[in-house]
Amino acid sequence: MPDFSLYFQLGIQHICNWQGYDHILFVTVLCGIYQLQDWRKVLILVTAFTIGHSITLALSVFNIIHINTSLIEFLIPVTIVITAINNIGKRSIAQKTINLTYFLALFFGLIHGLGFSNYLKSLLGKSTNIVAQLFAFNVGLECGQVLIVISVLLLSFLLIKTFKIKPADWSFFLSSAIFGIALMLCIDRFQQIIFR
Numbered sequence: 001m002p003d004f005s006l007y008f009q010l011g012i013q014h015i016c017n018w019q020g021y022d023h024i025l026f027v028t029v030l031c032g033i034y035q036l037q038d039w040r041k042v043l044i045l046v047t048a049f050t051i052g053h054s055i056t057l058a059l060s061v062f063n064i065i066h067i068n069t070s071l072i073e074f075l076i077p078v079t080i081v082i083t084a085i086n087n088i089g090k091r092s093i094a095q096k097t098i099n100l101t102y103f104l105a106l107f108f109g110l111i112h113g114l115g116f117s118n119y120l121k122s123l124l125g126k127s128t129n130i131v132a133q134l135f136a137f138n139v140g141l142e143c144g145q146v147l148i149v150i151s152v153l154l155l156s157f158l159l160i161k162t163f164k165i166k167p168a169d170w171s172f173f174l175s176s177a178i179f180g181i182a183l184m185l186c187i188d189r190f191q192q193i194i195f196r
Contacts, residue, residue, distance in 0.1 A: 004136040007123075011140020014119055016147065022185060023112060026080045027148045029178040030105060033087045033171045036157040042149055048102045050142050052109020053116060060117035061124070061134055070193045072114045077185035079108040084179035087171055116141060 015023050030049065031042045059065045083104065120137055124130050156174075159165050 003132060007133045007136035008140040008143075010123060011137040011142075012144040012147075013140075014116065014137075015141050015144030020119075022076050022080065022182075023115070024148055025178050025182060026076070026083065026108070026112065027145050028152050029080055029083045029087060029175055029182075030101075031149050031152050032084075032156075032174045032178070033090055034153065034156075035160065035167055036153045039153065042153065045102060045105050046142075046145055046149055048105040049109040049112070050138075050145065052106040052111075053113030053141070054109075054138050056110045056113030057117050057120065057138060058113075058134060060114055061120055061130060065114075067114055069118055070189070070196065072111065072118070074186065074189040074193055075111045076115050077182040077189060079111055080182035081179060081186060083108065084175045084182060087175035088179065090171075 014020065015027075018024070027046070027049075030045060034042050034045075056065070060067075086101065086104065116137075120134070124133060127133070156167075156170060159170055160167055
């Protein structure tokens with residue numbers, strides 16, 4: 001049980017750590033077009049992302065797949081850029097775009113899971129019994145994501161209700177700001193791959 005608590009806390013800390021803000025940006029932009037009353041859609045969206053990252057997190061930790069760390073670190077902000085562009089191009093949340101967004105969340109979760117795995121592998125070291133730690137870490141990641149989602153939805157609610165900002169304007173502003181940050185991350189990490 002102490003192991004569960006430790007890895008659970010490490011999972012929450014990893015996703016909510018400002019030094020690894022790329023994951024916070026992704027979860028924020030993922031739910032950036034939704035409002036508080038859309039919480040069911042957001043729950044499905046975050047669950048799709050969790051399924052994706054759980055699969056590759058497990059495959060990588062068990063050494064079934066191996067992917068270049070620099071490539072993954074580059075692809076993570078690419079997923080943020082694509083999600084931001086997807087949000088900016090939307091005027092309303094139509095069912096067709098929701099289904100595409102769910103698919104993108106699942107697919108991008110696969111990429112983010114590989115990013116999470118590098119951190120988890122460094123924590124596990126040469127430990128052989130890692131199923132419980134993997135599960136606890138994943139549950140911690142999920143709880144951290146839920147905290148981010150709740151924060152974004154509450155902030156959106158407050159801005160829309162208090163300052164009478166139109167939901168489409170808020171989504172455009174948030175997605176555009178995150179797009180700019182993620183684009184700079186892409187350029188920086190691409191240069192690191194090229195000039196290594």
